[in-house]
Amino acid sequence: MKLSAIASALTLALLSQAAAAAPEGTVDQMLDPAKAADVAKDPKAAVQAMTDMMDPATSMIMMQRLMDPNVYTKMAQSGMDPNIMKSYAAFLDPNMYGKWMAAGMDPNFYMAMLTPMMNPNMYMKWAMAPMDPRVWNAGMQMMNPALYMNWAMAPMNPANMNLMMAPMNPNMYTNWMGTAANPQTYGTWGAFMNPATYGNMVNPATFFTMPFAAPVAPAAPAAAPAK
DSSP states (O other), rough: HHHHHHHHHHHHHHHHHHHHHHHHHHHHHHTTTHHGGGTTTOOHHHHHHHHTTHHHHHHHHHHTTTTTTTHHHHHHHHHHHHHHHHHHHGGGGGHHHHHHHHHHHHHHHHHHHHTTTHHHHHHHHHHHHGGHHHHHHHHHHGGGGHHHHHHHHHOOOOOHEEEEEEEGHHHHHHHHHHHHOOOGGGGGGGGGEEEEEEEHHHHHHTTTSSTSSSSSOOOOOOOOOOO
């Protein structure tokens, strides 16, 4: 009995920690331009993100993050990273639309979307949000001189200075061109950009060895029966 009680307590603790970490993970994803589109690629991720966005804790965390100038620096750095092209080029992959078509025919998908709206605890959280200490802390930050000092010193931050110098770095454009020319950037459709796909059709040495071009050998005459 003691072991089962300890196991149940540990399970509840882990579930509570996962529930508390979910809004923070969603905020981090929404504030990263290279990862924000990942929500639309998977129906399960979209349902989880929608559930987290309905939680007032997510809005409180986002409100606190947006007061930090370093957050905007990271967003700008992510927007200039070639990985953002890989993130949005995934919308050309037909497999993604196959997932959404399958989800559109799954009743569990619609039930998962409606569950947060039918949860009374969600509305209770919004009713108690004005009394949440996180809301008060965010409001009191407007009277904190350190907040304005951080914004005043942001232009002299080495990270922001490096960000302003990035457009003059030729390597940035080389990386973008390499990402745009990489077939792996476009998922399934990248095979049509891969020269190896058409190698056998272009190479004369291998063209005539392909199955549709190889000549058909005449059938060998039947062997005479043994006497």
